[in-house]
Amino acid sequence: MxxxxxxxxxxxxxxxxxxxxxxxxxxxxxxxxxxxxxxxxxxxxxxxxxxxxxxxxxxxxxxxxxxxxxxxxxxxxxxxxxxxxxxxxxxxxxxxxxxxxxxxxxxxxxxxxxxxxxxxxxxxxxxxxxxxxxxxxxxxxxxxxxxxxxxxxxxGEYVTVYYNKDMFADAGVEVPTTLAEFEAVLDAFTSKGITPLAEAGAEYPMGQLWYQLALSKADRNFVDSYQLFTSDVDWQGPELTFATDTLGKWVEKGYISKDAAGLTAEDMGTSWISGKYPIMVSGSWWFGRLVDEAKFEWGQFLFPGNTLQTGSSxxxxxxxxxxxxxxxxxxxxxxxxxxxxxxxxxxxxxxxxxxDASKISDEKTRVFTEDFNTINKDDGLAFYPDWPVPGFYDEIVSALQSTVNGTKSTPEVLDALKSSYEQGRADLLEE
The missing domain is CATH 3.40.190.10 (Periplasmic binding protein-like II)
Structure with a gap:
């Protein structure tokens, strides 16, 4: 995985x-x-x-x-x-x-x-x-x-934000275009007693959300350093600190359920498909299944404000x-x-x-492809957070479960990830 x-x-x-x-x-x-x-x-x-x-x-x-x-x-x-x-x-x-x-x-x-x-x-x-x-x-x-x-x-493939149009209409909110607007949407749902984000901390989705948050503060130099080892990564720097801090705050604010740390990707997807949550941040590989199984009006938008997005060929x-x-x-x-x-x-x-995306007849599929084209045109694919070193997937899952559960501080989480990352990098580069 x-x-x-x-x-x-x-x-x-x-x-x-x-x-x-x-x-x-x-x-x-x-x-x-x-x-x-x-x-x-x-x-x-x-x-x-x-x-x-x-x-x-x-x-x-x-x-x-x-x-x-x-x-x-x-x-x-x-x-x-x-x-x-x-x-x-x-x-x-x-x-x-x-x-x-x-x-x-x-x-x-x-x-x-x-x-x-x-x-x-x-x-x-x-x-x-x-x-x-x-x-x-x-x-x-x-x-x-x-x-x-x-x-x-x-x-290609990429991570996007799927949203329940019916629930957005009921809450009186619109598609956000900035991270601040996104948080305002999340606030609107929590004020109505609705947990807005379908999430899963036992598998990949939480790591994708964490990486999207890091990318909101990142540039291509950060991505190249993190993914391609072009320079050292500052593990206590603004990108990863913001991502980890924000994830913890979103749990505290009720944007993410506290039991999400034990949920799987399938748990996340089926709960969103059932209409329990208005928003799901996950990959393009869900698209076909949502077309087949979601019985409500839904759409998607790129993670608000980001010029870099999780995804790849x-x-x-x-x-x-x-x-x-x-x-x-x-x-x-x-x-x-x-x-x-x-x-x-x-x-x-x-x-x-x-x-040519304009030749796609189905509107939902056309938007799906146009969003990917937007990322691709801006050279905005930033790959996936576990890619740099072998075994990093499990380290990220475990570390972010600590964040969601509140058992470790942001510096402790990032120090643990740094240790695993730097050892893996040294092994790959034979340093």
Missing amino acids: RLSKKVAGAVAGMMLAPIALSGCSSDESGGGDTLTIWHYENDSSAMGQAWARAIEIYEEENPDVKVVVENQTFEQIQKNAKIVLTGDSVPDVMEFNKGNATAGQLASQGLLYPLTEAAESRGWDKTLSASLQTTARYDERGLMGSGEWYGVPNY GNIWVVPENAKNKENAEEFLDITLRDEVQNILGEKGGLPVAG
């Missing part, structure tokens, strides 16, 4: 009849002119439908190439990638998780093919914003953000070093960034990194 998303829930929707990772025959993974693709998206998902069209386009333009598509599961690829990619029977292109501990690790071990030349010649470096490129590039240590291109993202497409048809793979990757494919992503709620 990462603060980036509730992986178990996301994967459950992707489970298809799996094909063993080692079951790709030699003629299917490189004999002759072929293109073998591995991915783990459900056929009915936005990504699955977009990739299906990309494959059709590739086949139309390359009738002499045999395309073999193998649907894996997230767990299969995550668990077995390092073993499989050392052999000869590998796909030409596959979907893989981004980050230091996943794609970065494979890149540092020489298992992924560098795509820098293709990115420059095909214009991917112009199509994708700098923050989206962060998850595509890894240095020799496998740290994201610089070095060669080893992957191509073609959809989605998973990335990578080309194994041992792939036999690398040029075919590069051409397929290029097709996934075409307007036609990106617009399918948008229409189905998949957050395209390119394409």
